[in-house]
Amino acid sequence: MAVSSATAGLHTACHALGIRAGDRVWTSPNSFVASANCALYCDGAVDFVDIDPRSYNISVSELERKLCTAAERKALPKALIAVHFAGQPCDMRELAAVVRPYGIGIIEDATHALGATYQGEPVGSCRYSDAAVFSFHAIKSITTGEGGMVVTNRENIARNARRFRSHGITPDTSRAEPWRYEQRELGYNYRMTDIQAALGASQLNKLDEFIARRTEIAKRYTAGLAELPLQLPHIGDDTTSAWHLYPIQIMTDDRAGTRRNLYFELLQHGFRSQVHYIPVHTQPFYRALGFRAGDFPAAESYYEGALSLPLFVDLADSDQDRVMEIIRSTLTQR
Ligand SMILES: Cc1ncc(COP(=O)(O)O)c(C=O)c1O
Structure with missing residues (x-):
């Protein structure tokens, strides 16, 4: 329907x-x-x-x-x-x-x-x-x-x-x-x-082509970011992802601070990243229904260090390489 x-x-x-x-x-x-x-x-x-x-x-x-x-x-x-x-x-x-x-x-x-x-x-x-x-x-x-x-x-x-x-x-x-x-x-x-x-x-008609390109971009990120203090996306057994997002989790000591620096560093170079997701229960509307920070610690902890990298079909390899360079230099500066 x-x-x-x-x-x-x-x-x-x-x-x-x-x-x-x-x-x-x-x-x-x-x-x-x-x-x-x-x-x-x-x-x-x-x-x-x-x-x-x-x-x-x-x-x-x-x-x-x-x-x-x-x-x-x-x-x-x-x-x-x-x-x-x-x-x-x-x-x-x-x-x-x-x-x-x-x-x-x-x-x-x-x-x-x-x-x-x-x-x-x-x-x-x-x-x-x-x-x-x-x-x-x-x-x-x-x-x-x-x-x-x-x-x-x-x-x-x-x-x-x-x-x-x-x-x-x-x-x-x-x-x-x-x-x-x-x-x-x-x-x-x-x-x-x-x-x-x-x-x-x-x-x-273009779905397969789109998913193939998204998968290619995801593979390039996975290969290019492997050595950094990041948790990269996990692929479950017997599954393939549609790669709607490429979410990384920053695993440095000051995760929230590093995420903020990285977000603005990317933005300064013209690359918009995003955070998925602010846990739903921490939204003001849901707090008003009685939910509190601390209710779902794994989602909250993930959010603290989460950043979704640019991923779209038309992303050029050269732009993706630049994104990875910025990530590398931001994480190794610290
Ligand atoms: C997980 C999830 N559920 C539901 C929706 C709602 O989709 P739509 O924008 O088509 O209403 C979105 C949209 O981004 C989503 O990410």
Whole structure:
């Protein structure tokens, strides 16, 4: 189901999985706010599961621990939103093995991961989930300007998502009154325009080429930065990344200070880096809901030293070499 954005898609997926007032939804604190906001749009209650310090995705052991406690308190979530951070797929088989026995739904926030594979299948196959959501925002694997897609293998989720993205209306198939349509519930206009879809169809033809180039850039970073005090991205077993981001983690003593210097040093030379992500629970809006700094230490510690390096299809090798030189000189000055 093509939709107007991944944010709309996540809202649609939550609704289609039956998230309603008071239902709990868990997600990763190391994500864009949309991964959590979507549950609140359904009047659900959000909580987070801390990340694995190596993959930066939800920690399966932490998830297991938190589910045990939640089961004792009869406070289990209705759905888990697993974010494939930076384009690196979560270990979905392990994650599903932990979650499924409790009857909890799984939505993949695959906004970073179009073009990634897990166990030889494209992310979006939904082998271990109920639905997955892609983004076609300008900086994603492919773009429609703004746009997204909900994919699922479950007919009832597809039917519900189609209705929800279009005002909660279903066409009536009655022959006697072919003009009839029925609004069955409150929905939205979350449809993608035909113009965006035409761009998306054309972009989709270039997906493999785009991912190949992103992979090449990532490999150059991995080779060029190997000797520095950095934690470079980890690639999970039997996965390929879509390389939406190349997140490095600075491992010097003063990580936050070094990150700041490096950010401004790159900027001064015309290279914009970015930090992904300020942990969602530390945002003022989420603090007002009761979350505190210290709640999810692995995500907070990662954030302190995190920097995403320039990575886009048109990045010239010479520019990338310059970025790596700046990183090398900034880190070895200290
Ligand atoms: C992890 C994550 N989830 C959801 C979204 C929302 O995507 P969109 O901008 O298509 O609404 C983004 C956007 O950057 C994202 O990074």
